[in-house]
Amino acid sequence: MSRPLLYLSYKQDMALLNTSGKRFWTAVLAIMAVSLPFLLTDDLLVVLATACVASIGAIGLNLVTGYAGQVSLGHAFFLAIGAYTAAALSGDPDSTRLIGFGITSVPVWLLAAGLVAGLAGLIVAPLAARLRGLYLAVVTLGLVFIGEHVFKHWRDLTGGVGVGRPAAVPELFGIQFAVDGSLFTKAQKLYLLMLVLLVIFGVLARNLVRSRIGRALAAVRDRDLAAEVIGVDVTRYKMIAFAVSSFYAGVAGALLYVMIGFVEPGSFNLGMSVQYIAMVLIGGVATISGSVLGALFITLLPRVTRELPAVLPFISSSSAAGGITVFQVETILYGLLIIAFLIFEPRGLFGIWIRLRTYWKSWPFSH
DSSP: OOOTTOOSSHHHHTOTTOSHHHHHHHHHHHHHHHHGGGTSOHHHHHHHHHHHHHHHHHHHHHIIIIISOOOOOOHHHHHHHHHHHHHHHHSOTTOSSSOOOOOOBHHHHHHHHHHHHHHHHHHHHHHHTTOOHHHHHHHHHHHHHHHHHHHHHOHHHHOOTTTOEEOOOOEETTEETTSOOSSSOHHHHHHHHHHHHHHHHHHHHHHHHTSHHHHHHHHHHHOHHHHHHTTOOHHHHHHHHHHHHHHHHHHHHHHHTTTTTEEOGGGSSHHHHHHHHHHHHHHOTTOHHHHHHHHHHHHHHHHHHTTHHHHOTTEESSGGGOSEEHHHHHHHHHHHHHHHHHHHOTTHHHHHHHHHHHHHHHTTSOO
């Protein structure tokens, strides 16, 4: 009789998919994800593509907040750097108003966006490595306000408030993802592209946290003084966490506005940072899967709240109609959900899944 949970080596225990059940359900999820473009309408595919991009950004924030224990409220700043780096590289080089270099190849501007944002994170990291808790949160919060001021006034790069600029143009192997094709629509192509990128960056992050670096980050998170005593270079690993997190944020920012084709500098505010904090806390801190679940939940939430005016008359769809708006409801829900999960389920949606899985594994026994 086979023993699926009996590991004969440490390498086998640390494998990415170390049980037959995980391999089977991963294959099922992959088949379902690939089949969605042929089952759903284009508007839903755009929402799911946005959720895939948001998942990449949430994974990055989880690396520094969940795995390294460094509270960061400046994620919107690094998202903006990635978005404008990509937009500038792929922009029209003949434009007299905006910076542009005409590089539309996805790997080039995507990697550049991540590297520039990662470099910015590396510059901030030495200061952040000397702080913790509320002090670190305030410093990273300051980045958001600095970024807002810079991006609103650097019109050659951003186009200015209320004007904006075209987002990065996605093109790969001659395939233009931002236009409808003969076989696939624009939404179908963008969804498949974002899904593939999510899988790539998700696997890379999962391998990172399973490595020596991931174990060092966990030690720093749990008790940095104890980690330093046993030989962990705390400053070095905090800098690595910020750099990698910023790289992921830059990649997410580069992709985030590709669906709508337009970037506006007022988008990268404190509200966006709070959204990503909500993704991490609601999905599950220090879990890659939780980051994806949280991003999917927060991205789909506006889709639900937009339907509230038809059900609840006192909620309006715009501020001009008076009363409470769906946007205010969304903000209130973010706060309530964060509080509720922190109190009742600190491990988030991933923790709920773990509870259910454990229950069915032990059923009908109580323990």
